[in-house]
Amino acid sequence: MSDQEQVGAADLPPGMAVLWRASETGSRGPRRALSRAKIAEAGVALADADGLDGLSMARLARRLGVTTMALYRYVASKDELYALMYDAAVGAPPDAATSGSWRAELEAWCTEQVGAIAQHPWLMELVTLSAMGPNRVAWIERGLRALEPTGLSQQRRAAVIGMLALHVLSEGQVVASFVRQQRGVRADHPALADFSALLGAVTDPVQYPAITAALAAGAFSDDGSADGAVSLSLTLLLDGVERLVEREGG
Known part of the structure; x- marks a missing residue:
């Protein structure tokens, strides 16, 4: 970690500073065999198994074979623990593909x-700025680099990545809800409702002929995928970016 990162961490919010702090124990207590990486890994495993509701500092300490007080030498609060877990679960981005296609990237x-998010649905409960850790920053870096060949301005590149990040957040919320439901956990999201049945119950064929035709075709029951893997919404977004590159790219 660079000197700049170590100095800058002191000015960050507590839940975010722990992600960039150089010392494993901060200012309290000597170094131990435990590490923040191990703590995050154990926290992720517990959350994957039982959700965030099943995670406590005491239970995490038992899993790690240490006392709760020993755990607090590494993470001062549950917010710090969540920040470490979020960054660990998101993971570092894989190496960029060699296709040379910014769209594929x-x-x-x-x-x-x-x-x-599908693997760790509890991530959607922790979407905060305090989770801006090294892995999340690496994802932003990778996204911006993917747009370098387009010739778009720096402002446009940042705007595109911001738009796609919102897409990930929106689609991630749906995916997380579906995963929870499949695991027998109560999940509330509009996407889980039988929209086709609800719409059919309140529409009259004479007054709403377009809706009736769509219902008859099963349009509202379709998952909206463009090719079975990439969602239609992402396809449309990238189509828009492509038009932007054609218009403004250098």
Whole structure:
């Protein structure tokens, strides 16, 4: 870690500073065999098994074979623990593909992050700025680099990555809800409702002929995928980025 990172960490919010702090124990207590990486790994395993509701500092300490007080030498609060877990579960981005296609890169950028959410649905309960750790920053870096060949301005590149990040967040919330439901955990999200049945119950064929035709075709029951892997919404977003590159790219 660079000197700049170590100095800058002191000015960050507590839940975020722990992600960039050089010392494993901060200012309290000597170094131990335990590490923040091991703590995060154990926390992720517990959350994957029982959700965030099943995670406590005491239970985490038992899993690690230490006392709760010993655990607090590494993480001062549950917010710090959550920040470490979030960054660990998101993981570092894989190496960029060699296709040379910025569109393929951004497609992978989105689908890989949504895949992490499917594996760890509790991530959607921890979407905060305090989770801006090294791995999340690395994802932003990868996204911006993917747009370098387009000739778009720095402002446009940042705007595109921001838009795609919102897409990941939106799609991730749906995916996380589906995963929870499949695991028998109560999940509330509009996407889980039988929209086709609800719409059919309140629409009259004479007054709403377009809706009736769509219902008859099963349009509202379709998952909206463009090719079975990439969502239609992502395809449309990248189509828009492509038009932007054609218009403004150098």
